[in-house]
Amino acid sequence: MSEPNTEPAAKLDRHGHVGVLTLNRPQALNAVNADLAIAAGAALEEAEADPEIRAVVLAGAGRAFCAGADLKELAAGRRIDDRDHPEWGFAGIVRHWISKPTIAAANGFAMGGGTEILLACDLAVIDETASLGLPEVKRGLLAAAGGVIRMQRQIPFKIALETMLTGEPMSAARAYELGLVNRVAPAGTTLEVALALAGTIAANAPLSVAWSKRVAHTTYGMGSDWEPEVWQVNAEAAKVIFSSMDAMEGPRAFAEKRTPAWQGQ
Numbered sequence: 001m002s003e004p005n006t007e008p009a010a011k012l013d014r015h016g017h018v019g020v021l022t023l024n025r026p027q028a029l030n031a032v033n034a035d036l037a038i039a040a041g042a043a044l045e046e047a048e049a050d051p052e053i054r055a056v057v058l059a060g061a062g063r064a065f066c067a068g069a070d071l072k073e074l075a076a077g078r079r080i081d082d083r084d085h086p087e088w089g090f091a092g093i094v095r096h097w098i099s100k101p102t103i104a105a106a107n108g109f110a111m112g113g114g115t116e117i118l119l120a121c122d123l124a125v126i127d128e129t130a131s132l133g134l135p136e137v138k139r140g141l142l143a144a145a146g147g148v149i150r151m152q153r154q155i156p157f158k159i160a161l162e163t164m165l166t167g168e169p170m171s172a173a174r175a176y177e178l179g180l181v182n183r184v185a186p187a188g189t190t191l192e193v194a195l196a197l198a199g200t201i202a203a204n205a206p207l208s209v210a211w212s213k214r215v216a217h218t219t220y221g222m223g224s225d226w227e228p229e230v231w232q233v234n235a236e237a238a239k240v241i242f243s244s245m246d247a248m249e250g251p252r253a254f255a256e257k258r259t260p261a262w263q264g265q
Contacts, residue, residue: 010039010092012046015195017202019043019053023091026062029109031070032091038082041092048098051264054202054209055101057194058093058121060114065106065130066091068113090145094120099210101201105194106130106181111169116143119150122213124181125194126172132180133169153220155180205246206264211237 013020021043023030030036047056060066069090073080082092089095094116104121106114108130115132118124126132134143134151142148143164152160155178163170175181185193201209215237219230241247245263253260 008039009033009035010043012043014050014053016199017052017054018195018198019047019050019056020191020195021047021056021058022061023059023066024061026060026064028070029064029067030060030062030114031067031072032113033070033073033080034078034082037080037088037090037092038084039092041082041085041088041096044088044093044096044098048100051206053100054204054206055103055198056098057103057105057191057198058117059105059191059194060107060110063107064109064114065104066114066117067109068111068116091117093117094146096120099214100206101198101209101213103194103198105190106132107188107190111135112143112147113145116145116147116150118181119146119154123197125183125185125190125197126175126181127187127190128172128184129187130172130190131169132172132175133167134164135167135169137165138167205250205260205262207244207246207262208241211241 007024010024011022013022021040023036023040025031025033025036044056047053069080082088085092087095090113101123102121104118104124106118106124106126108127110118110130111133112135115134118132134147136143136147148164151163159178172181172184176184183193183197215233218233222230245265249260249262
């Protein structure tokens with residue numbers, strides 16, 4: 001059985017228009033068991049449904065971001081997923097689409113499943129002392145929670161293959177150099193840096209942000225940017241955005257030299 005704990009295995013807090021989803025098993029380096037997967041998936045759903053939340057930061061309690069799957073649970077033959085929502089994937093996160101931007105705040109250990117959660121997020125901030133990687137091959141396993149799919153889409157193919165096939169860790173500086181993360185935070189400040197980045201996003205028109213994310217993800221694998229199918233996706237988004245109340249509010253606020261009052265519609 002899971003260890004007794006009065007704290008939820010993942011929790012959602014609000015910082016203005018930013019939701020912070022904290023993986024909350026610090027005594028296990030936030031390794032993913034069923035409790036965490038269920039709680040994290042539910043927290044993402046809650047953030048998606050809350051109109052006041054415009055961006056979501058994923059963080060880890062304690063000194064780690066996420067140590068991946070809870071191998072003790074697996075060794076005991078226990079499930080580590082949310083049996084009611086298998087479509088959400090590992091940790092209730094890696095296949096769980098939400099319309100709002102997600103930002104990983106990798107404050108510490110983030111190998112294996114921790115890296116896969118980071119890869120699933122739209123943006124990423126990493127502590128300068130942390131490292132990433134997919135060590136599954138060293139244990140006879142497969143980075144099946146998106147690692148072997150997403151790594152090669154986010155950094156050069158040969159570098160991605162080296163990361164997957166050697167199982168060796170990648171430093172924060174190298175991850176930034178390759179474009180795998182957006183910011184390298186001074187030691188101990190990862191959440192603050194991620195919140196600042198999320199705050200910049202959350203200050204923008206939420207409908208515009210959501211559709212920008214959707215178009216980017218939808219068209220990423222569609223081939224040439226000259227293809228008509230790509231432009232059709234773009235046109236559908238533009239139709240929604242340019243007929244919205246926020247599209248009228250933005251130029252009006254600019255002309256009146258004031259902060260826009262976004263309605264998200």
